[in-house]
Amino acid sequence: MIAWMLAAALAAPCEALTNVVVHLADGPVADAHVAWSDGVITSVGAGPAPAGCTATAAPGRQVTAGLVSVGLQLGLVEIELEPSTRDDAWDHDPVRAALQVAWAYNPRSAVVPVSRMGGLTSALVTPTGGLVSGQAAWVATAASTQADAVVKPSAAVVVHLDGLDSRAAAWTRLRELIQDARHAAASGALRSWQGLDQHGASRLDLEVLARVARKELPLLVHADRAADLEAAIAFAAEQAVDVVVLGAAEGWLVAERLAAAGVGVLVEPLVHGAGSMDQLHGRPDNAARLHAAGVQVGLVHVDTMNARALRFVAGNAVREGLPHAAALEGITRVPARLLGLEDRGDLAVGQRADLALWTGDPLEIASRLEGLWAGGAPVSLRSRQTDLLDAWRTVPRTLTP
Numbered sequence: 001m002i003a004w005m006l007a008a009a010l011a012a013p014c015e016a017l018t019n020v021v022v023h024l025a026d027g028p029v030a031d032a033h034v035a036w037s038d039g040v041i042t043s044v045g046a047g048p049a050p051a052g053c054t055a056t057a058a059p060g061r062q063v064t065a066g067l068v069s070v071g072l073q074l075g076l077v078e079i080e081l082e083p084s085t086r087d088d089a090w091d092h093d094p095v096r097a098a099l100q101v102a103w104a105y106n107p108r109s110a111v112v113p114v115s116r117m118g119g120l121t122s123a124l125v126t127p128t129g130g131l132v133s134g135q136a137a138w139v140a141t142a143a144s145t146q147a148d149a150v151v152k153p154s155a156a157v158v159v160h161l162d163g164l165d166s167r168a169a170a171w172t173r174l175r176e177l178i179q180d181a182r183h184a185a186a187s188g189a190l191r192s193w194q195g196l197d198q199h200g201a202s203r204l205d206l207e208v209l210a211r212v213a214r215k216e217l218p219l220l221v222h223a224d225r226a227a228d229l230e231a232a233i234a235f236a237a238e239q240a241v242d243v244v245v246l247g248a249a250e251g252w253l254v255a256e257r258l259a260a261a262g263v264g265v266l267v268e269p270l271v272h273g274a275g276s277m278d279q280l281h282g283r284p285d286n287a288a289r290l291h292a293a294g295v296q297v298g299l300v301h302v303d304t305m306n307a308r309a310l311r312f313v314a315g316n317a318v319r320e321g322l323p324h325a326a327a328l329e330g331i332t333r334v335p336a337r338l339l340g341l342e343d344r345g346d347l348a349v350g351q352r353a354d355l356a357l358w359t360g361d362p363l364e365i366a367s368r369l370e371g372l373w374a375g376g377a378p379v380s381l382r383s384r385q386t387d388l389l390d391a392w393r394t395v396p397r398t399l400t401p
Contacts, residue, residue, distance in 0.1 A: 012038040015376065016049035017357065021062040024347055025333070027325045034063055036353035039375035044347050061370060064362050065332040066121025066354030068345050069310050070266050071246055071302040074123050075105040075112055075139060075149075080305065089129040094163055095177065097212075098204035099134030101127045102153035107143050111305065113383035116141050118308025119356040119369050121379075122336065122344050124155060126220070131163030131170055132177065135208065136220060138341055142374035155339050156220040156244065157212055161228055171231055177201055178239045181209035218242035218339065224249035224271070224278040233261045244338050246300065247271070249279035252286045255293035264296035264338040267330075269317040287330070288321030297322075298338055299330035315363035327363060 016035035021028050022044055035043040035053050042050070049055045078085035087104035090096050105125060106112075115123070120141050127134035136156045143149035161170045184206050201209065211217045221232050224247040233254070236243040245251070248265040249272060251258060258265060267290065272282035283289075291297045301313040314327040322330070336345030343352045356362065357371035372379040 014042065014050065014053035016043075016053040016055045017058050017061075017063055017355070018049050018055045019057045019059040020357070022347055023062065023064045023325070023328050023362075025325065025329065028062070034347060034355065036355075036373075036376045039353055039377070041347065041349055041351050041353050043349065058357060058370075060359075062358045062360060062362060062367075063347070064119070064328060064356050064358065065345050065347050065351070066356050066372070066374065067119040067310055067331050068122045068124075068333075068335045068341075069115070069120050069307050069331070070124040070298065070300045070335045070339070071126055072115075072123050072304045072307055073128065074115055074125050074141070074304055074307060075107060075109045076101055076125055076127075077304055078106075078109055078111065088127055090127075090134070091129060094130040095132045095173075095201050095205055096127075096130055096134050097132045097157055097177075097206075097208040098202065099127055100137065100153055101125055101134060102137035102139075102146075102150045105137060105139055105146055105150060107139075107146055107149040110384045111307075112141055113380070114385055115307040116372060116379060117369060117381060117383055117385075118310055119358075119362065119372065120307060120310065121354040121356070121372065121374050122151070122341065123307070124335070124339055126156075126158050129160070129163070131160060131173060132205070132209075133158040133160055133163070135217075136339075138339070140374060142372075142377075142379045152341065154208070154211075154217060155341070156218050157208060159219050159221045161221065161223055167228065167231070171235060174235065175239065177205075177209055178213050178241065181206045182213045185210040185213070212241055213239070215240070215242050218244050220244050220246055220339070222246050224276070224282070226250040226253040226281065228278070229254050229258065229263075233257055233263055236261065236263060246302075248290070249282035249286065251295070252283060252289040253281060255290050255295055258290070259294035264298065264334070265290060266298040266300045266335060266338070267317075268300050268302060269313050269320065269322075270301075284316075285320040285322075287317045287327075291322055291326050296334055296338060297326065297330055298335035299327065300335070311362050312365055315365070318363060324363065 018033040022032040033049040073088040076088040126136040138152035332345040353376035355373040360367035
């Protein structure tokens with residue numbers, strides 16, 4: 001059996017990009033290659049591709065891992081102002097941990113191929129509304145069916161602190177929910193549990209929250225205010241749960257505490273200044289300061305209809321002092337690892353061959369995406385927008401004055 005498996009692996013065709021700049025964890029490497037076989041990276045680094053690989057030379061081009069976006073409603077929302085096209089919320093229940101948006105993900109949404117044009121190969125799609133909004137799902141943007149697209153239907157439980165009347169109420173309710181889940185799981189009462197009122201947790205909710213209590217799922221907490229971040233740190237320690245913060249506009253104020261607690265953050269670099277009462281102390285170099293303090297920093301652009309701009313947002317973080325390599329990791333490896341996706345987001349041997357080929361520095365606005373691979377297979381760079389461009393590139397004379 002082992003000999004047969006080795007023979008099959010050796011027989012798998014090897015493909016490679018050569019004469020490229022590859023962006024590794026410690027920075028770019030010129031005159032390099034990346035090779036893959038059976039959808040997995042087998043070699044990456046300086047020099048030519050291994051013998052036997054079908055190599056494509058791309059001099060002057062740069063290769064990164066496929067980009068990873070977090071916090072989108074990609075495939076859940078088609079038209080933001082049209083309720084009939086929204087599948088991201090459950091308006092009448094503030095505690096809905098059992099809700100899985102994976103069931104509603106639409107891989108054929110017109111928004112998905114447009115997002116791929118920005119190099120996105122993976123996304124964490126999240127529910128909205130309520131206190132406990134539901135479970136976020138990892139999806140592969142190149143898949144054409146729901147079964148193939150949903151990589152991890154339960155990647156995190158999403159929390160919105162503004163889901164109740166006050167922060168005090170939100171944290172109290174979260175504490176109660178985690179403790180109820182632990183008690184019900186320990187006593188074997190999960191199968192017979194009944195929520196007491198509209199703020200209570202159903203049996204299915206408690207089953208999911210019991211996984212949070214066992215550190216099988218993290219809480220993805222939307223929070224910008226420094227006081228909320230301090231509360232999240234304390235809550236994670238008190239309840240022995242894993243917390244990842246999405247937002248963290250005032251994170252620089254508590255950077256050392258976040259680092260000491262091992263709480264990772266997913267920062268929106270363009271959110272700073274007095275845009276709301278929760279970010280009065282936000283500053284544009286927030287990501288750079290958090291990184292310098294030793295915090296795991298991912299970068300996000302929570303704009304579903306403009307998800308392809310993620311790399312430009314990362315470029316703004318570089319402008320404000322975040323090292324270039326850290327910015328690239330912030331839109332590839334870091335968000336994937338913070339939320340349990342271990343085989344994507346990295347140019348390394350053994351990783352899934354999700355690759356993006358750029359004409360230049362991927363964080364520069366003048367660079368273009370020239371090629372995209374998902375699991376080693378080339379991905380079409382066509383979208384509704386490119387189809388419209390081609391259809392109307394030349395306006396018929398009958399339509400001109």
